[in-house]
Amino acid sequence: MGEIEDALAAYRRAVYTLQSIRQEISLGPGSDPATFRKSVGSAYLELVDLLLQRAASMRERARYEPYLEEARKAVESLKVAELRDYFRDDCVDAARRETPLDLVSQTAVVIYPILLPDRTELLVSLPKDRTTLESLPDAEKLYELKRFTVPVGADALTQEVRKFREKLERRSTLEYLPHAQRLYDWLIRPLEPDLASLTIDTLVFVPDGPLRTIPLAALHDGRQFLIGRYALATTPGLDLTDPRPLPRESARVLAAGLTEAVQGFPPLPFVAAEFQEIGHRYGGRHRQLLDRDFLVSRTEKELREGQFTVVHLASHAQFGHNIQDTFILTFDDKLAMDRLARFVGLFRFREDPLELLTRYRPRAIGLDLIRDLPVPPGRERLEAVLAGNRRIIAVMKFGNGVEMGIPPPPALKGTDRVGFGDVMVDPGGIVRRGLLFLDDGKTTAYAFALRLALVYLQAEGIVPQPDGADPRLLRLGRTTLRPFAPNDGGYVGADAGGYQFLLDFKEAPGSFPAFPLAALLAGQVDPKGIEGRIVLLGVVAESVKDYFYTPYSRGLQAGQRISGIALHAHIISQLLRSGLESAAPVATAGEWAEGLWILLWSVIGGAMGLWVQPAWRVSLRSAGVLLALGLAAYGAFRGGWWIPSVPAALAWGGSTLVVTAYTANRERVWVKILKERIAAAFREVAVHVPWIGWRFEQKTRHKG
Template sequence: MRTVYERQRLSCWLVILIISVGSLVLPMISVTGAGESTSPDSLMSQGLRSYRQGAFDRALAEWKQAAAHYEQEGRTKEQSQALVQAAQASASMGQTSQALQQLDLALSLASKAGDRTWTASVLENLGRTYIAARNSAAATTTLKQALEMAEADGNGQLTALIQNDLGVVAVLEHQDGEALSLFLAAANGAEATGDRSLIARANINAARMALKLNQAENARDYLDRSSDVLTRFDPSHEQSLDLIEVGLGYQQLIPLMPAMHAPLLLRSAGVLVEAANVAHNIGDKRMQSYADGYLGLLYETEFRNDEALHLTRRAVFSAQAANAPESLYRWQRQLGRQLAAAGKLDEAISSYVSAAETLRPIRQEVAAASEFGAVTGDDSVRGLFFEFADLLLKRASLTADPKIAEQYLRSARDAIEAYKAAELRDYFRDQCVDTLQSKLTRLDTVSPTTAVIYPIVFPDRTELLVSLPGTFTRFSVPVTAQLLTQEVRAFRRTVEKRTSREYLPHAQQMYEWLIRPIESELIRLKIETLVFVPDGVLRTIPMSALHDGSMFLIQKYAVALTPGLFLTDPRPLNRENIRFLAGGLTNSVQGFPALPYVAEEVKSIRTLYDADQLLNQEFRTPKLEQELRESRYGILHIATHGKFSTDVDDSFLLTFDGKLTMSNLDRLIGLFRFRQDPLELLTLSACQTGVGDDRAALGLAGVAIKAGARSALATLWFINDEASATLVTEFYRQLRSPGVSKAKAMQSAQIKLLEDRVYEHPAYWSPFLLLNNWL
């Protein structure tokens, strides 16, 4: 199992791979004294000096001003050079869109100037910035174009730089062997041309890949080469950053080379101290915070707690002085963890609160970097909130006053809620979650016969926070995250096998862990509906198919799911004058099999609700858009093939002539989100998510939110469309009855299939999930 520092220490790695993989390009410009002139050449020198000190905002302003002067003087190539430098400053601050705009103009000017070598250099910068913008396809195309020009011109330095960039692209595409080869080629090319900066970076990148490929000895050799080169650098922001990366690399080697623990520890600490000294000497508070922070983390892992606290506090101070929130929240989190280890729980809680507040405005950028830099496997956002929740639960257990203890329990749940909302924002890449959260009712306060079950999976245990009528309580289950994940994967894999009862032991085990601890309370309070707020792996299984040894959970309780307590709008269905649109495919199109029973499904819906319909050739995106714009539907039923994937861009619903992505769906019916009478129910029949794909299940859980619907009905896997038609028809029939909630209607429909000997296996009825508003 990875230790805390192994998970956290790599968070700076993305910076070296993406932002700083290129050398600053300042042809014909030399660094001179500051303040002597406001000429464009002088501004270029001042910008370089500012950049090397880590003052990216000042460097950006100076280089933009230089570009404006060059434009006035008609010096096209110099204007292009200034724009490239400005783009690098923008990218270093995470402003990739602005950087791309500056580089597009720089490329146009380079082409106009007719300088082939400079054009290739601009293309390299553009390709590198496409990497930072998470557009690997555009990066590859642009970099290969630059590489072809550089090789044709015999420009070895630029060729090596581009090879390093292409290595980063290979990393992001999980081509680790190819990435290592490219980084080594870049390092060799840099040696041949004497580019010391690139020698250091390419070897650092090669070391990271060697570590990933379990080549510890090679990784150490690459780190040693980089360290040797870095000692000959003039003090700069890049030198400090590279030294930090080398120090982190040595840290990662420690558990892989236990016989070398002491020398590697000393080497790591020495390099980090050197990085801190460089940062201090040039006044780079941002890099000083990283160097001190990671050194504090190193001391923490060696149980030298006093030194760890001192260094981490110093890192917090430096990050505050640098106005560097992307650094600050990390050290506030680390300080909280160290204070908790010292038994100072209230101070630790305060530090975690500060970390969460610091993270909030930059969360999207941090999450994008975490997703994009999947090399590290580190989710610093998740770690922060789960550590915070764990600390609050510990504080609750030490609190004698039940009312105060309950406040800590609710705060722990709210910390996980904050993470869940952020997770959905990042998956869908928009602010639909914020729009919904601003107008919601607390889910756990709306029904006296409902229990809300909130599992939180920690590495060493699983916590169940349960909202019951009049009380909020906690049950701790001694099952580790690893064991729970194994059982969930086995349950999901076997429950889909229609001719086997292999699922039963797993269904019973999940019942023992998730339901049995609270069962007596459910019976005592006469609970009728269970609303689960699952996290991670638990999103991938049908809770309705849990089994107590004699019957399924759905035979005892109506079941619903929601991705978050504060992401649900719990209001009863308004049945008066509700308009219904049913659409889908019965024919085989685009290589997908026919769904002949969809016609029967839609016919039954039309009989029950006098619904409008769009079938086969009419089920096209433009026609669907026209219907949704011109009519005020309350229920939208779509029966077609669909897939939820890890990447929201790969998730779709099949139409007659194309694929309706989640973004298209949002565009089509997102206006419901802002109406006084939003879409009550979105049903997606015949969809599926991949086994073990937790992130795809996140998309499924959040589809109602994305579409602006109060509720969604969707499936975890594709099932017999005859069974689907029977279940869906019964669901809508039950839903016509006044006073019947959506959850109760779904329970009746699932039990109807369960009691049919043909469809009694849970593979037929359990994949249907009622999501969000269950009333």
């Protein structure tokens, strides 16, 4: 027993590792499912095998049932892993939820056929009988798991399934019956005593391997088909579906199918009777697209505009190894699975835009919405989407000594898919700095924009690293992001807490494509504009008060602001350019160089005030100098340098004003002194040569 426990521990670690690195090992589109089963799925199956062996060695249900439950969950994880690899899409994880078997109807059983090399195991969820249920406490499970061992290995069962399918396709003979009966004996006969005692009316199969390729309804007990005794359902995984019954009175059905032969495929005459039955059951609550009405464009229109809860398709289909070769036949085209998923999303996710967005395969999704308090309805679904899709990053508020922080959604608490959205705002409401990290003394939090940028860069093979020269600095690709210092640029003694950096805002206003949520839900957004990109989901409204000014805002009017979601986009863009294009952040010259720069402009201003006269020329040249300084600062900023233009302008203007005032005052003093000296000189001349004045007076009188 000790050896089995050691082996179990090893396989549990292996499966856990496979789950954590699933994106890196995904075989991707075009890979053979059998290859996936051998290379990755074998670890899951061997874990299941060991769990079932361990359960078989125990007699008490309280001891063996946890092993059976773990085996069932491992099987569900394998189903999700296979689908994820086939579609190469994490939306499979988003769709997954831990489905309690208690949600399954008390008249239904769930059957997991597990094909192992030396045997086939049937792991079956059976509802407890009514007598037992009445005596159970409320917290007790409403079902029990049982295992049934069939001494038929995977190879033998696979061969029998292939023979059954081959014979079944020959409709004119009954040669398939012996194979149908043999499969019944292996898969259903062991369960008959329990099915009879519990009055079961529905069998739910989670088929594995070759069993997915046959209609289990055609299994035969020697007297009748399985469908004649039970209602049947199949699902790729119970965790990928909602087993609760859909109320028929509220269901709205879109039924689409073909009876005629089209595009080289044979007719399906029984579809007409199938649609008649649907019409009988649902009456005016269903819409039919049959034959020439079953067009791709018509189907899309119905799904976009209708309010359907069920889509029923009855047509030919092809499911190949490559998802591009997998389709459902319509009258005018072949409807590929990815396109069908988009169409179905038009109605299925009408109230779940986040899940619809994941279907478009963005590289990362930023949820710029504070969702810390659970609000029904839809809370469970939102938590499942958040927890199941590693592309989604949610925002939270870190807070400070003045404002309280706001935690992330509960489903993401404690994960690496949360980032703070706090912003450094300068006086006047202008944002010039971005934040990468904040520290409260206990934990270090990542910024919302940084989390999203890292998800994108990781797919490009770029991960954050410490700088080689100074390990305290962050390095993305070949670019080191040096933290902001209190006196950088035009700042003097600014708050440099956390890990800040200067923003360049190189993207022009409106350069980030934006679309309203209504357009997404209406299917009016081109998936190619989303696939492989970072998508931010947020609110842009005056009531939210999430607007900021940038260094390029030409005034403080409302039209010069950008929204918070656009600000995050600018920060993400700058981080991506740093990692992908080696674009360095905005640089400053250092305190000594900036001091010399300001001193230089002070000297220039003083020289202008000293040598340029009169005052109107000073004013004219001052306007030209200020314009030149502004253009130089703008050009330098666009080139990645922040020169302190405002302090330089103030130093220039101050020195010009002081020197001009000094010069003007000095001139006034000189003029006054000159006038006094001239007047004194004239008085002295008048005393020494009085006759000059007398003659001048006489001449004046004579003329008068």
